[in-house]
Amino acid sequence: MPLSLVVAGLGAKRGEDLIFKDISFVLEAGEALIITGPNGSGKSTLLRVVAGLLLQEEGTVSATGGTQEFGHPRELCHYLGHHNGMKRELTVEENLTFWKKFMGDSADGTGMGVFQAEEAVDLPGIGHLPFGYLSAGQQRRIAFAKLLVAHRPVWILDEPTAALDSAADTLLAKLISAHQRSGGIVLAATHQPLALQNASELAMTGFIGLSD
Numbered sequence: 268m269p270l271s272l273v274v275a276g277l278g279a280k281r282g283e284d285l286i287f288k289d290i291s292f293v294l295e296a297g298e299a300l301i302i303t304g305p306n307g308s309g310k311s312t313l314l315r316v317v318a319g320l321l322l323q324e325e326g327t328v329s330a331t332g333g334t335q336e337f338g339h340p341r342e343l344c345h346y347l348g349h350h351n352g353m354k355r356e357l358t359v360e361e362n363l364t365f366w367k368k369f370m371g372d373s374a375d376g377t378g379m380g381v382f383q384a385e386e387a388v389d390l391p392g393i394g395h396l397p398f399g400y401l402s403a404g405q406q407r408r409i410a411f412a413k414l415l416v417a418h419r420p421v422w423i424l425d426e427p428t429a430a431l432d433s434a435a436d437t438l439l440a441k442l443i444s445a446h447q448r449s450g451g452i453v454l455a456a457t458h459q460p461l462a463l464q465n466a467s468e469l470a471m472t473g474f475i476g477l478s479d
């Protein structure tokens with residue numbers, strides 16, 4: 268049954284500062300929301316709250332599927348932050364195998380095999396190399412392959428195209444679009460335009476001042 272991600276009246280603090288408030292949106296299966304805004308405007312903070320990694324000050328994040336209410340959707344989310352989340356000393360294959368086993372698949376789908384995911388990010392044949400040997404762009408591609416080996420309907424992506432060349436930009440846009448077409452939801456913060464379909468934009472305006 269199709270999933271909806273519902274964010275209502277969200278506000279969050281970092282330290283004593285209220286970074287944003289009154290953020291509300293609904294994303295239906297197949298939709299994407301691109302978060303834009305200047306440095307420090309709260310894009311990463313918003314993504315971390317929606318992913319369940321940071322507690323909000325006010326408001327709610329929930330998911331519904333038909334008549335089913337899931338509560339906080341953290342179990343339904345992949346989060347790709349600024350860091351790639353890979354061990355430099357382990358090989359690409361060991362890293363991806365770890366994530367595949369550790370995360371498993373959420374109920375509504377099946378992740379790719381490790382080799383298939385390496386091919387999907389156009390890096391076949393490097394599974395035996397330590398992750399730390401890869402170039403910055405190759406590392407980012409493999410971090411993206413993590414999203415493919417364990418199924419999650421909601422992808423939360425913080426600057427997913429940082430360090431990528433234009434070919435990889437296009438490749439990632441295709442993978443994200445394929446995820447949307449299969450009913451996935453995407454929330455992405457980016458400074459560079461991402462060629463996504465069925466996407467709307469939320470512009471963060473920046474620091475809103477000290478809270479009471």
Ligand SMILES: Nc1ncnc2c1ncn2[C@@H]1O[C@H](COP(=O)(O)OP(=O)(O)OP(=O)(O)O)[C@@H](O)[C@H]1O
Binds near residue numbers: 307312
């Ligand atoms: N742990 C923290 N403690 C206090 N303030 C923080 C903390 N983390 C971030 N901030 C502040 O919160 C604000 C929002 O930061 P955030 O990383 O969400 O912005 P951003 O829009 O993602 O920025 P960028 O485009 O540079 O990635 C910034 O002013 C930042 O200094």
